[in-house]
Amino acid sequence: MSSAAPTTTSTSSTTAVEPTSTEAPTTTSTEAPTTTSTSTSVTPEPAPAGVGHRDLIGREGWGAAATGAGLVGHTIDRLTVHHTAGVYTDNTETPGRIRGFQSFHQEQGWADLAYHHVIDRNGNVYEARPTSAKGDTFTGYDPTGHYLVVCDGDFTQQIPTDAQVSALVDMLAWAAEEFAVSPDTLGTHRDYAATACPGDGLGNLVDSGALQAQVEAQLAAGGSTLNLLSPQDSLDRVATIEAGNS
Ligand SMILES: [Zn+2]
Known part of the structure; x- marks a missing residue:
């Protein structure tokens, strides 16, 4: 864990994570006035012609704390972004940000990070809560049955990168x-809260x-595979990310 975490406090500089800025019940009003500021349309890349593939960075790689008690099993029946x-300003900080998200969520008494997978701005994908367990939320909907994939960034103020959208398409496929x-x-x-x-x-x-069309195109092209990296490979990948090379 420590080798992957040169600056364990790196997330402290980023005060806005979903729970505090968007998910927290008290902050909806602060987000609402600014949502119209993002008028930039996103032109997604064409879907790839072949089978997609993503490596999944294991929990060991980003230095996850142990999953706590209280996971509740579910059967996934929908896909939710x-x-x-x-x-985000610097993708080298993303592994540390994910540790911060997990800590914040576990401080709520939740067993683990609220989501199943995290996608950074460069399209790297991180393992979070087991997909076999329902997620958690600060908001008024029941996440049972939802596959929860979260993209790092504040898209009331930013747009996702092409690499991030490409990874999202692969993960949804x-x-x-x-x-x-x-x-x-x-x-x-x-759509739910x-x-x-x-x-x-x-x-x-x-x-x-547009995103659904890309997912359907990817499925038509053979779908997308996911390869969970070994603990050592996960650590190596995170080291590469934190060095600014992935
Ligand atoms: Zn959300």
Whole structure:
């Protein structure tokens, strides 16, 4: 863990994570006035022609704390996109940010990070809560049955990178096959609860149907595979990310 965490306090400089800025019940009003500021349309990249593939950075790689008690099993029946609500500026900080998110969520009494997978701005994918367990939320919806994938960033103020969207398409295509759910079930947090999450910068990509179309194209091209890296490979990958090389 320590080798992957040169600066364990790196997340402290980023005060806005989804729980505090968007997910927290008290902050909805602060997000709402600013949501119209993101008017930039996102032009997604064409879906890849072949089978997609993603490596999954294991929990050991980003220095996850142990999962706590209280996981509740569920059966995934839909795909739901989130953002972390923290403005990113430097992807080398993402592993540390994820540790910060986990700590914050576990301080709520939750067993683990609220989500199943995290995607950073460079398209790296991180293992979070087991997909076999339902997520958690600060907001008024029941996450039972939701595959929860969260993209790092605040997309009320930013737009996702092409690499991030590409990884998201792969992960959603993977999840659609893995859990035998239709891409028709694709939605965002704000479809279910009073929240700005995941912001217009990402949410409009879902609402327009553009993201679903990409997922369907990826499925038509053979889907996407996911390879959980070994603990050592996960550590190595995170070291590469923290060095600014991935
Ligand atoms: Zn959310």
